[in-house]
Amino acid sequence: MKLDYTLRLADDALIMGHRLGEWCGHGPILEQDIALTNTSLDHLGRARSLYQYAAEQFNQLPTENKIKAFSSVALQETILAGKNLDEDDLAFLRDGWDFRNHLLVEQPNNDWAYTIARSFFYDTFNYYFFSELIHSSDESLAAIAEKSLKEVTYHLRWSSEWVVRLGDGTDESHAKIQYAVDELWMYTGELFVMNETDKETLRQGIGADLNKIQPLWLDRVKAIFEEATLNIPAGKWMQQGGKEGRHSENLGYILAELQFMQRAYPGMEW
Amino acid sequence: MSVQSFQEHFDSLIDREVTIEPKDWMPNDYRKTLIRQISQHAHSEIIGMLPEGNWITRAPSLRRKSVLLAKIQDEAGHGLYLYSAAETLGVTRDSLYDQLHSGKAKYSSIFNYPTITWADMGAIGWLVDGAAIMNQVPLCRTSYGPYARAMVRVCKEESFHQRQGFEIMLTLSKGTDVQHKMAQDAFNRWWWPSLMMFGPPDAESPHTEQSVRWRIKRMTNDELRQKFIDVTVEQAKVLGLEVPDKDLKWNEERGHYDFGPINWDEFWNVVKGNGPCNKQRLETRKKAWENGQWVRDAAMAHAEKRKARKAEAAKAA
Numbered sequence: 001m002k003l004d005y006t007l008r009l010a011d012d013a014l015i016m017g018h019r020l021g022e023w024c025g026h027g028p029i030l031e032q033d034i035a036l037t038n039t040s041l042d043h044l045g046r047a048r049s050l051y052q053y054a055a056e057q058f059n060q061l062p063t064e065n066k067i068k069a070f071s072s073v074a075l076q077e078t079i080l081a082g083k084n085l086d087e088d089d090l091a092f093l094r095d096g097w098d099f100r101n102h103l104l105v106e107q108p109n110n111d112w113a114y115t116i117a118r119s120f121f122y123d124t125f126n127y128y129f130f131s132e133l134i135h136s137s138d139e140s141l142a143a144i145a146e147k148s149l150k151e152v153t154y155h156l157r158w159s160s161e162w163v164v165r166l167g168d169g170t171d172e173s174h175a176k177i178q179y180a181v182d183e184l185w186m187y188t189g190e191l192f193v194m195n196e197t198d199k200e201t202l203r204q205g206i207g208a209d210l211n212k213i214q215p216l217w218l219d220r221v222k223a224i225f226e227e228a229t230l231n232i233p234a235g236k237w238m239q240q241g242g243k244e245g246r247h248s249e250n251l252g253y254i255l256a257e258l259q260f261m262q263r264a265y266p267g268m269e270w
Numbered sequence: 271m272s273v274q275s276f277q278e279h280f281d282s283l284i285d286r287e288v289t290i291e292p293k294d295w296m297p298n299d300y301r302k303t304l305i306r307q308i309s310q311h312a313h314s315e316i317i318g319m320l321p322e323g324n325w326i327t328r329a330p331s332l333r334r335k336s337v338l339l340a341k342i343q344d345e346a347g348h349g350l351y352l353y354s355a356a357e358t359l360g361v362t363r364d365s366l367y368d369q370l371h372s373g374k375a376k377y378s379s380i381f382n383y384p385t386i387t388w389a390d391m392g393a394i395g396w397l398v399d400g401a402a403i404m405n406q407v408p409l410c411r412t413s414y415g416p417y418a419r420a421m422v423r424v425c426k427e428e429s430f431h432q433r434q435g436f437e438i439m440l441t442l443s444k445g446t447d448v449q450h451k452m453a454q455d456a457f458n459r460w461w462w463p464s465l466m467m468f469g470p471p472d473a474e475s476p477h478t479e480q481s482v483r484w485r486i487k488r489m490t491n492d493e494l495r496q497k498f499i500d501v502t503v504e505q506a507k508v509l510g511l512e513v514p515d516k517d518l519k520w521n522e523e524r525g526h527y528d529f530g531p532i533n534w535d536e537f538w539n540v541v542k543g544n545g546p547c548n549k550q551r552l553e554t555r556k557k558a559w560e561n562g563q564w565v566r567d568a569a570m571a572h573a574e575k576r577k578a579r580k581a582e583a584a585k586a587a
Contacts, residue, residue, distance in 0.1 A: 021326045021335070024342050025319035026554070027561020029569070030350055037343040046334045051332070088331045112565045130555075168575060226296070244282025261330035261388055269444055270330040270388075 001200040005092070005207055008197070008243060010050035014091055015251070016105040016122060017043030017256060020115075028112055033229075035158060039119070042151040046144065051087035059084045070098045074266060081157035092262035093230065096251045103242040106250045113176035114168055117184050120159040120224070124125075125150040125191045128216045132208035141206065145195040145262050160224045167228025174229070175219045181225075182233045189238025191217070197243070284484060289415035292358040300484055302580070304414055305359050306375075307486060308364045310476050312352035314378035316370075321385040322394060330388055337434060338391060344427045351420040358416045372554045378402075382545030389442055389449075389456035391411065395435015397457075397464040397502065403428050404498045405468065408488035435586045436505065443509045458514040464502075465529075466537045468495040486499075499527050534541050 020040035027033030039058025066079045074093045079083065104122055107166065109115045130152055133145035166177035192214040194202070225232060241247065261270070276295040283290060290296055319342050326342070329335035353363045369375035380398055385391070406428065409421040442453035469475055469491040481487035489497075506513050517530030540548070 018327060021339055024326055024339060025323035025346075026558045028558070028565035030316070030346055030353075034343055034346045034350070036341055037346070041339055041343070044332065044339070048336070092330075094272050110403060111561070165572040166565075166568050168569075169572040170564070172333075172564050173568030173571075226486075255519055257327040258326050263449065265330075265446075268330075268449060269441060270334055 001204075002102065002206055003054055003061075004116055004197045005048055005201045006054040006141070009053055009144075010047050010090070011101035012105050012122075013043045013047035013097075014049060014256060014258075015101045016046055017041070018254060019105065019107075019109060020119075022109055023115065036115075039155050039158070042148075042155065046148050046151070047091070048087055049144050049147075051090045053144070054090055055085045055087055058090075070094050072098070074263070084210055088262065092259045096246040096247050096255055099242075099245060099247065099251060099255075100113065101242055101247075102187070102190050103239055103248055104191065105185065106242070106248060107184060107187060108250060110180070111176065113173070113180040114184070115186045116159055116162040116166060117180040119155065119182060120163050121188050121191075121221070123152060123156040123159045124203075124217050124220050125188075125213070128213040128219075129155045132213065136207070137205035161223055164228040165256035167225070167230045177228070178229070180231055181230060182235070185235055186220075186237060187222050188240050189239040190242060193240055195244065196212060211259060271482055284413055287411075287485070289418060290413050291415045292335050299480075300486075301359055303481065303484070303486060304417065305356055305361055307481075308352055308356040308359075308417055309361070309369070310376050310378075312356060312366065313351050313370045313375055313395055314381065315349035315352060317343050317377045317381045317555060320554055321351075321381055321383070321547070322391060324385045325388060325391055328388070329391075331452050333389075333436075336469050341395070341431050341434065348424045348427070351423060355414075355416040355420045360488065367559060371545070371552070371559060373552065376541070378467060379540045379553060380467050380546060382540050382548045383459070383463055386459075387452050388581075389439070389452040389454060390460070391461040392435050392438030392442060392453065393456035395433075396439050396505070397435075397460045397495055398467070399432040399435055400502060401464045401467040403432060403497050404494050404501075409486075411488065413485040436509075439509050439511070453509070454511055457511050462532065462536075463513050463540075465495055465499070466534075466540075468492075469564065470496065470534065470537070490536075496526050499529055503527055 017040045020036050020043065023036045024033065025035060039247070043146045058069065061069070063079075067076065070076070070093075072093055072095045075085070075089065078089060078093070102122075104118060107114070107118055108234070129150040130145045134142055134149060136142040136145065145201040163177060168174070194210050198207055198210055202209055222232060239248075277297065280290070280294070280296060280300075283294070290300075307405075322342050322345075326335065326339055326467060329338050353366060355364060357363060365376065370377070403425060406421055406425050409420055410425055410535055412418045412421065437535070439453050439457075442449040472490045472492045475491050478584075482490070503518065515530045518529065519528050520526075521528045539545070543549070
């Protein structure tokens with residue numbers, strides 16, 4: 001359960017970092033290009049710490065559990081050869097149905113408004129989530145949470161400022177950010193769904209209570225939207241499945257690029 | 271002071287190797303030459319983000335992905351310092367962008383070549399950043415203060431990038447056969463364009479003499495090119511890669527490597543816009559700029575509204 005939990009956090013960080021990295025060189029303002037890359041690097045750094053920790057947990061499992069854990073042939077071969085997994089094996093050799101990230105983070109960049117709305121929802125979640133996770137009984141997760149909280153506090157300030165700037169800016173920017181918020185809203189519900197992994201890790205004192213985080217998240221979103229003169233979307237229907245490995249079509253394409261080198265040239269040092 | 275005595279004062283600063291600062295009087299040609307050179311350099315940093323950016327989503331490990339992103343971010347930072355240095359000469363960043371987008375301003379032609387394999391990330395770091403350092407280190411002592419100070423920061427980071435590129439090449443060339451092949455292939459493709467980075471031969475370089483006098487340039491194109499070749503050939507030996515030049519030979523008498531003819535026809539064609547990626551690079555930048563217009567407008571409108579609200583609140587209080 002802890003492994004599944006760690007992987008979800010790692011997958012979220014990797015996919016978000018990957019998405020933001022797609023902006024590099026294409027930003028609307030040079031300073032903002034740099035800011036987005038910074039954030040992308042924070043996510044990737046967190047992904048690495050979490051994958052390293054996940055690999056450490058995985059390598060201690062009995063062989064029969066290891067074989068059952070992931071479906072990709074490349075990973076099964078590595079495991080059958082008796083090799084330990086590392087951060088790159090977990091990131092580059094798992095297939096989409098073994099990824100546990102939220103649907104929100106795999107949504108495409110589309111335009112600056114989409115990217116900002118996606119970041120804002122995720123950063124707000126991260127802020128309250130890591131504020132809880134620093135109290136985890138698991139020392140490694142608590143330590144990663146502590147470092148992440150500092151970064152995420154900055155991310156949240158940045159994306160909140162942009163939500164306000166776009167909402168309050170011109171008619172065009174207002175319409176664009178409202179549209180993006182409306183479109184992405186249905187991916188925010190999943191952030192607070194307590195699945196088996198969440199329940200079990202919470203019971204063990206390892207994981208965070210998402211029910212506690214949800215009202216805090218909503219209050220913050222409402223406050224920023226008020227400043228930005230944006231409406232909370234009316235839609236109540238929420239998509240879910242990412243945490244269980246049922247993803248949108250986007251993830252497959254992300255992985256096709258992300259994993260290309262390791263797939264074409266397996267088992268090499270880079 | 272008369273223009274003549276301004277000129278004498280300027281010349282004496284140049285001769286005494288004292289830096290020229292934004293508020294100092296300077297001849298028009300000096301200002302124009304600097305704006306051209308600094309903005310070309312800034313544009314090169316920004317366009318230079320694209321060939322490497324091409325591999326961010328496909329980097330082969332998490333470490334390489336992070337390092338590559340950080341490197342490209344440094345290039346954006348270099349662009350920023352350089353645009354700022356150019357702005358001290360009385361131009362705006364937006365006007366410089368306009369010149370880039372309209373095709374009037376040039377940038378380093380090397381970025382018009384495609385990045386086809388992962389090894390190109392190594393070759394660019396090792397060769398292109400290596401050549402850039404050769405070009406740029408002398409500029410840390412250039413006569414114009416803001417430019418010289420920007421170059422000190424740029425060079426520090428570039429030498430770090432060059433080591434990273436070399437390390438990618440070393441990992442590949444000492445790796446499996448196919449990795450070694452990938453490294454050699456990238457070396458073959460990037461070697462000659464890297465030599466062209468130093469510009470046309472001195473005999474054909476229109477700006478060199480005046481620029482050397484102004485310390486805008488401190489060594490000639492051919493001197494720098496030779497220095498780069500001498501250093502890089504030794505590094506290729508450490509990598510176990512073959513320099514793609516059958517005429518390459520150590521010349522005991524000169525104390526330098528002799529090398530084969532450079533294809534200047536190719537160089538001028540790439541400069542004129544006929545390189546494999548000229549159109550694509552410029553279109554990408556134009557698209558980023560045009561797609562960003564509404565974002566910049568929004569930021570501006572919001573800042574103005576905030577200011578107005580603040581003034582309103584102050585009046586009410």
